[in-house]
Amino acid sequence: MSDETQKTNAKAYWKATIRLTVSLLIIWFAVSYGAGILFREFLDQFSIGGAPLGFWFAQQGAIYVFVALIFYYCWAMARLERKFGVEG
Amino acid sequence: MDWTLFFVATTFALYIGIAIWARAGSTNDFYVAGHDVHPVVNGMATAADWMSAASFLSMAGLIAFMGYGGSVYLMGWTGGYVLLAVLLAPFLREFGKFTVPDFVGDRYYSTAARLIAVLCALFVSFTYIAGQMKGVGVAFSGFLGVEFNVGIGIGMVIVFFYAVLGGMKGVTYTQVAQYCVLIFAYTVPAIFMSIIITDNPVPQLGFIGNMAGEDISMLDKLNKTVTDLGFLEYTQTDKSMFDMFAITGALMFGTAGLPHVIIRFFTVKSAKAARISAGWALVFIALLYTAAPAVGSFARINFIDTVNEATYIQDGEDYATRAAEIKADGGKPIPEWYGYWEKTSLIGFEDKNGDGKVQFRGPNPPDGNENEVIPFSADIHVLANPQIANLPCWVIGLVVAGGLAAALSTAAGLLMVISSAVSHDLCKRTFFKDMDDKTELLVARGAAAGAVLAAGLLGVFASQLGFVAQVVAFAFGLAAASLFPIIFLGIFWKRMNKEGAIASMLFGLISTFAYIYYFKFVDTDPTNWFLGVSPEGIGFVFMWFSISIGIIVAMLTPAPPQSIQDLVEDIRVPGTRVSHGAADAEMPPA
Numbered sequence: 119m120s121d122e123t124q125k126t127n128a129k130a131y132w133k134a135t136i137r138l139t140v141s142l143l144i145i146w147f148a149v150s151y152g153a154g155i156l157f158r159e160f161l162d163q164f165s166i167g168g169a170p171l172g173f174w175f176a177q178q179g180a181i182y183v184f185v186a187l188i189f190y191y192c193w194a195m196a197r198l199e200r201k202f203g204v205e206g
Numbered sequence: 207m208d209w210t211l212f213f214v215a216t217t218f219a220l221y222i223g224i225a226i227w228a229r230a231g232s233t234n235d236f237y238v239a240g241h242d243v244h245p246v247v248n249g250m251a252t253a254a255d256w257m258s259a260a261s262f263l264s265m266a267g268l269i270a271f272m273g274y275g276g277s278v279y280l281m282g283w284t285g286g287y288v289l290l291a292v293l294l295a296p297f298l299r300e301f302g303k304f305t306v307p308d309f310v311g312d313r314y315y316s317t318a319a320r321l322i323a324v325l326c327a328l329f330v331s332f333t334y335i336a337g338q339m340k341g342v343g344v345a346f347s348g349f350l351g352v353e354f355n356v357g358i359g360i361g362m363v364i365v366f367f368y369a370v371l372g373g374m375k376g377v378t379y380t381q382v383a384q385y386c387v388l389i390f391a392y393t394v395p396a397i398f399m400s401i402i403i404t405d406n407p408v409p410q411l412g413f414i415g416n417m418a419g420e421d422i423s424m425l426d427k428l429n430k431t432v433t434d435l436g437f438l439e440y441t442q443t444d445k446s447m448f449d450m451f452a453i454t455g456a457l458m459f460g461t462a463g464l465p466h467v468i469i470r471f472f473t474v475k476s477a478k479a480a481r482i483s484a485g486w487a488l489v490f491i492a493l494l495y496t497a498a499p500a501v502g503s504f505a506r507i508n509f510i511d512t513v514n515e516a517t518y519i520q521d522g523e524d525y526a527t528r529a530a531e532i533k534a535d536g537g538k539p540i541p542e543w544y545g546y547w548e549k550t551s552l553i554g555f556e557d558k559n560g561d562g563k564v565q566f567r568g569p570n571p572p573d574g575n576e577n578e579v580i581p582f583s584a585d586i587h588v589l590a591n592p593q594i595a596n597l598p599c600w601v602i603g604l605v606v607a608g609g610l611a612a613a614l615s616t617a618a619g620l621l622m623v624i625s626s627a628v629s630h631d632l633c634k635r636t637f638f639k640d641m642d643d644k645t646e647l648l649v650a651r652g653a654a655a656g657a658v659l660a661a662g663l664l665g666v667f668a669s670q671l672g673f674v675a676q677v678v679a680f681a682f683g684l685a686a687a688s689l690f691p692i693i694f695l696g697i698f699w700k701r702m703n704k705e706g707a708i709a710s711m712l713f714g715l716i717s718t719f720a721y722i723y724y725f726k727f728v729d730t731d732p733t734n735w736f737l738g739v740s741p742e743g744i745g746f747v748f749m750w751f752s753i754s755i756g757i758i759v760a761m762l763t764p765a766p767p768q769s770i771q772d773l774v775e776d777i778r779v780p781g782t783r784v785s786h787g788a789a790d791a792e793m794p795p796a
Contacts, residue, residue, distance in 0.1 A: 128775070128778075128779045128782075131779060132775075132778050132779065135778070139292045139293070142288070142292055143288075143292065146285065146288045146289075150281045150285050150454065150458075151451060151454065151455075154277060154281055154454075155447060155450050155451055155454065156447070156451075158274075162441070166414060167411075167414030167415060167423070168414050168415060168416060168423020168424060168425055168426060169413065169414040169423070169425050169441075170425075170441055173274055173277075173425075173441045174414065176274065176277035176280065176281060177269075177274075177276075177277050177280050177413075177499040178410065178413070178414075178496055178499065180280075180281050180284070180285065181280065181281070181284045181492050181495055181496055182492070182496070184284050184285055184287065184288050184488060184492075185485065185488050185489055185492055187288050188287065188288060188291045188292075188481070188484055188485035188488055189485045191291060191292055191481065191485075192291075192478075192481045192482050192485055195478070195481060196478070199478075199780065204779055204780060204781065204782070205780070205781035205782075
């Protein structure tokens with residue numbers, strides 16, 4: 119691979135990384151600050167098992183989603199690295 | 207108490223054994239465990255590094271007491287790992303050096319920036335470590351009958367072994383052992399309690415399940431119980447929404463900016479490994495953090511059940527005979543552990559209405575009775591938990607060993623930050639640049655030994671002042687407002703320069719310090735808070751100012767040299783790292 123294509127690849131890779139990062143952070147924000155704090159009262163009218171939904175997000179749900187987000191990030195980044203020919 | 211001694215002695219012997227096995231042979235071993243720790247192993251070590259005496263001993267109690275308001279700790283102290291994984295850890299690993307000031311100093315081509323970062327790292331770590339040493343002292347004096355200061359002394363000797371001998375390598379493997387001890391010690395009582403209260407062996411499911419043998423959900427029952435006593439509903443809070451928001455933010459961004467957490471990700475092989483490792487760290491942390499709210503709510507129910515309206519038994523009376531008498535009269539005797547914990551002044555009893563029974567009440571009791579459990583510390587919910595739930599004797603011993611593991615593992619991680627700040631950032635990178643590796647390793651060991659001593663003294667000192675809980679807010683606020691912004695901008699904004707970084711760090715450091723100090727120690731009236739934000743949450747607000755100031759100053763001053771901009775582009779792409787000019791001249795990346 120020539121230096122030039124490597125540079126363009128790196129640029130495209132970084133752009134894709136930023137896009138992925140921003141989408142993950144939107145979800146990160148939505149489940150914690152969103153469901154757990156800002157819209158908690160609205161969500162509390164629903165329930166999951168015996169817990170009000172907003173309360174549950176604040177004490178349990180957000181944490182489960184965080185774990186899933188990081189593993190998805192690892193998987194998606196590995197895919198980006200293959201796609202742009204960047205070694206991981 | 208025999209079980210306690212057994213568990214503590216066994217686990218301590220294990221830690222010393224690991225320390226002797228994992229000795230460091232070079233600075234590379236000492237600072238970053240040779241860069242070759244397996245991602246899952248590092249995840250486990252990070253979890254122990256991160257979960258401190260506060261997570262283990264205090265958090266569930268705080269949640270029990272604060273109900274929904276306690277969610278700030280749960281979301282804040284886990285959500286930070288998402289930020290670490292996607293914004294910082296892989297890029298800092300790709301950068302490939304030993305410490306956080308290494309990154310700040312080299313990326314911003316400035317000794318001043320390096321020194322300010324050292325100051326931030328030292329300040330954050332010392333405030334944090336005081337709490338850990340205090341936790342060690344409390345565990346020893348509360349459960350083994352050892353004097354507080356002697357307890358701290360024993361803790362210091364143990365940490366000394368693996369931090370001084372093994373450096374990061376020793377710390378890593380003892381942290382793995384400590385994680386196993388602490389998660390086992392946390393989960394066993396949680397499972398017992400979940401079975402007793404909800405009939406479900408999984409605490410996370412019991413939390414959303416029904417009361418055992420009743421047709422009402424555990425949380426509904428708890429809400430009813432606490433409102434009957436005049437407390438706020440468990441699933442509500444009296445904190446303002448903005449304050450909840452700000453505290454959660456300060457804890458999240460603070461977590462991501464804490465040096466002792468960041469350096470753990472320098473110990474893995476690559477940027478890719480750092481990402482995976484962050485995921486595993488959060489899995490291991492989540493095992494405790496999703497159990498904690500269950501433990502908190504169960505403990506609240508248990509405490510009220512056993513204590514409220516129980517007939518008090520005086521210290522001088524024979525407990526067994528008196529309890530039998532009360533039972534024969536159809537009454538409920540106060541449990542025996544109550545008297546035991548009264549000695550620690552965590553709880554007490556003032557018989558205000560003179561009926562000989564303990565009325566436990568909140569601020570607005572509907573029946574007009576006054577609260578008689580005075581003093582009352584939320585810590586009791588976790589510390590006395592095994593006794594409250596009548597769990598077997600060995601479980602108590604396990605909890606003590608777990609609390610010590612949590613405190614010691616975090617203390618060790620902090621010691622690594624402190625010693626590397628002195629031997630590496632100050633000596634090797636700033637004042638004695640031509641020091642060879644052998645001398646640096648010797649200085650690092652000396653610095654670690656000195657740091658152990660200082661931490662012990664701080665623990666003793668802090669316990670006398672009793673302000674540890676207060677200063678922990680410092681650590682997170684400062685990390686969020688001073689370290690996070692410049693590391694983040696240093697990776698994501700090429701144009702960020704030395705002047706911007708210095709302005710941003712100084713603003714974050716000074717403003718956060720001043721605000722917390724002022725509202726914790728000078729004017730403690732919450733109505734004067736800026737935007738209604740508590741000192742715990744102010745780091746989040748000042749972080750945005752700090753980022754803005756950094757950007758504005760950078761725009762008004764010259765762009766960083768081309769070699770620095772190349773460096774930033776380089777660390778964004780994994781596996782391509784080469785040396786870039788002055789930034790890597792003194793210390794090549796690895």
